[in-house]
Amino acid sequence: MILWFQRLRRLFSKNGESHEQSASDPVEMADELLQDMERELNDMQASLNKQIASEKRLNRRMELAEEESSQREKDAIQFLEKDDDQSAKLALLKKEEIDRDIQEITSLFESAQAHKQDILRHIDEQRRDYQRLQIKKRELQSKRNLHLPSAVDEMERAKKRDHEMSGDASFSEKNEHEGESNVGEENERSSSESVDAKLEHLKKSLKNRN
Numbered sequence: 001m002i003l004w005f006q007r008l009r010r011l012f013s014k015n016g017e018s019h020e021q022s023a024s025d026p027v028e029m030a031d032e033l034l035q036d037m038e039r040e041l042n043d044m045q046a047s048l049n050k051q052i053a054s055e056k057r058l059n060r061r062m063e064l065a066e067e068e069s070s071q072r073e074k075d076a077i078q079f080l081e082k083d084d085d086q087s088a089k090l091a092l093l094k095k096e097e098i099d100r101d102i103q104e105i106t107s108l109f110e111s112a113q114a115h116k117q118d119i120l121r122h123i124d125e126q127r128r129d130y131q132r133l134q135i136k137k138r139e140l141q142s143k144r145n146l147h148l149p150s151a152v153d154e155m156e157r158a159k160k161r162d163h164e165m166s167g168d169a170s171f172s173e174k175n176e177h178e179g180e181s182n183v184g185e186e187n188e189r190s191s192s193e194s195v196d197a198k199l200e201h202l203k204k205s206l207k208n209r210n
Helices: 002-012 016-022 026-081 085-146 151-209
Strands: none
């Protein structure tokens, strides 16, 4: 309980921003705290149920003891009416014994009631802290969502990337076509030069024959 309380104080401290920034995931931390607190609430509720059951048992024992004490006093009166002092004395001794038990049971019953109120107080405090932490978790989620890129932003960035990639591809294709054109022209020039050279060579050969 002390552990989660320290962690809870850290989340709600005045310098909570720095703690939240240093934490890997404040929302996950809040979730863990909520789970721990929920388990403790369940344990407290189970203890409260046991305490209520114990209180009821003690109250029933006290009622039965009071009835028996009253009956022993009636018995003593009846014995005295019959001039049976010895039996009346035994009845009164039994009544005193039962009355001592009643005092002990009453003390236990009062302690049980106090313990029950203490558990109820802790449950009430725990529930308030639980609700505060739920609110804190929602705040942390809202802060985290503010830093997340929206779907529209993602789409715009994707379109921009596609446009840039398309521009690069067009530029590469243009360069490729220009390169092919230049190569073709060079081949044509080379072929023309070769034919002209052969033609001059043939002309020279004919002149030499003549």
